[in-house]
Amino acid sequence: MTALQRLRADVDAGRVEEVVLALPDLAGRLQGTRLSARHFLDSTVTDGFGACTYLLTTDVDMAVTARSGELDPEGTGFGDMVLAPDLATLRPLPWDPGTVLVLADARHPDGGPVQVAPRQVLRAQVEALAGHGLVPYAGVELEFRVFTESYAQAHAAGWARLTPATRTGVDYALVGLERMDALTRRLRRETAAAGLVLESARGECAPGQYEIVFRYDRALAAADAAAFYRTAARQVAAQEGMALTFMPKYDDAEGNSCHLHVSLRGADGTPVLAGDGAHGESALLRRVLAGQLACLRELTLLFAPTVNAYKRLRPGAFAPTSVAWGPDNRLAALRLVGSGASLRLEHRVPGGDADPYLALAGVLLAARHGIEEDPPLPAPVRGAPGPGAAALPASLGEAADALDGSAVARKGLGDAVVDALVAAARAEEAGYAGTVSEWERARGFERR
Incomplete structure (x- = not known):
């Protein structure tokens, strides 16, 4: 049927x-x-x-x-x-x-597709990879912070000084989650009832932080599931009288990420990333990794689309700040993880505010650039990248400039997509630049 x-x-x-x-x-x-x-x-x-x-x-x-x-x-x-x-x-x-x-x-x-629509942006990259006989798969790992106040109460409080649903960080904890158990239990069960395939769920590093991981799927289906899940989480939280946020950096605690696990298969479904390389990788995977690194600065806006995203991408925030890769290295922007048929790339730059369609489109475009242009692959890093590694854009404006001037993005995404994303970023940056913050008032009201 x-x-x-x-x-x-x-x-x-x-x-x-x-x-x-x-x-x-x-x-x-x-x-x-x-x-x-x-x-x-x-x-x-x-x-x-x-x-x-x-x-x-x-x-x-x-x-x-x-x-x-x-x-x-x-x-x-x-x-x-x-x-x-x-x-x-x-x-x-x-x-x-x-x-x-x-x-x-x-x-x-x-009847023609609107090219700037995020589903179409990602679909275009999937179709381009199909021309190489490749099918992309992805898993999307989204984190959120839960607060005991309702959304209405949070709004009345100016979204500040809210009460996290746990008293401390609860990374992998099996106790201390009681105040958000009802919410997270509903999310697990009701997203499963909606057809998402749950893999794991656990507390995370920051107070009130939680992560639910669903099974990987073809790239477009994975992005659809992630978009659906973000909407579901907010609606269920509202019904529970609580508030949750995916924003990358709510306070000084660890931020919310949207790590992307991406792999490729042949048209017949055969995994193609494993091989006889030093880390179990194939020559194809080396090209894919090289493409990610070559394009990472230019495409950062697709992974970090807001002012707030760059407050997560800071030293000491357990988020990447430089262009580097490493086998099983969570301190690098790109982590090689798994082995054999499960070998895959984990892209650790996106935050919880990333559009899953656009972020995955950026990963696939960079993979295609690596396959087609074969740029050199830098040596992997162990631990934190050294001072010689190129830095990621440090602000929304810097990322917008990089995307605006990217020949790879304009050729691979199209001028309409690039122009729309750059215009949106510059409008957000201008709005933020003209806004007086709590930090400024606390710092300058009496003492300057």
Whole structure:
């Protein structure tokens, strides 16, 4: 039975009443609309659903910032694009009975794909690798911090001085998680009921920090699952009267990461990264690693898209600060992990605010650059990279400049995608530069 046939049966039996049609946006969120299940079946499945083009140009305040040559809502009168449902992404929402969610692809009125839509950005990289006979797989490891206040209470408090759900860091702890047990238990069970395949779950380094890991999948499916999970986590937290955040750096404690585990297989499903190299790697994997390192500075904006992301990428924050790789080295930006068929690349730069589609697209583009151009592979590092290693961009503005001037990104992603991401980054940086912070008031109100 196909997904469409199952949905029709569920609607006819009264088990499904509404469909949430959701579009992944440039801020890493799912945006969309609720539809009557009957209307979805009668109309949306075949015709799609009209939605304003500005959804792929806005920041989290819904201000248009990511203009590009492809999408300029203000210049074109805020017209519509078409949200075309991908029924392969249909999932029930156990915390919202009678409702299912379907992800959408953004299309122009003539039927062509909107190139800046994150799903399309990643799909284009998957298709490009298919031209080399390769299929990318990925696992996405997202961390979040949990606080005992509700979102409404957190907002009233200005998002500051909130109470972590554990008194201390709980990395691998089996006790001390009591205040967030109900929330994390629901997340584990209800995401599994929605079709995600749980692998592990545990407390993390910072107070109130937690990580749930789902099984790897083909790259686009893995990104779909990660986007769905981030939305699910916030909705379940709200129902539990608590607040959680994926922001990379909430306070001085360890930040939230979004580590990406990426591997490649042949078209027949055979793993291709293992070989007879010094670390069990194949010649192909050496090219992939070299491509990551060659492109890392230029593509950092895809992994760290906000001002806050660069407060995680600081010395002593257990996050990378330089361009380096090493076998089983968590202090390097790129960690080689596993062996044999499980050998894979772990990309440790992305933070919890990274758009999973764009971040994975960056990894795959860099892999393709390595395969096609064969740049030299620097020696691996043991422990912390030395002072000779090239530094990652230290700010959002520096990362935006690097992407803007990247010939690899403009050729591999397209000018429209690069221009949109750079414009969004520069708008965020300008907004931050004009904002007076608590730090400034505490430092200068009385003593200067």
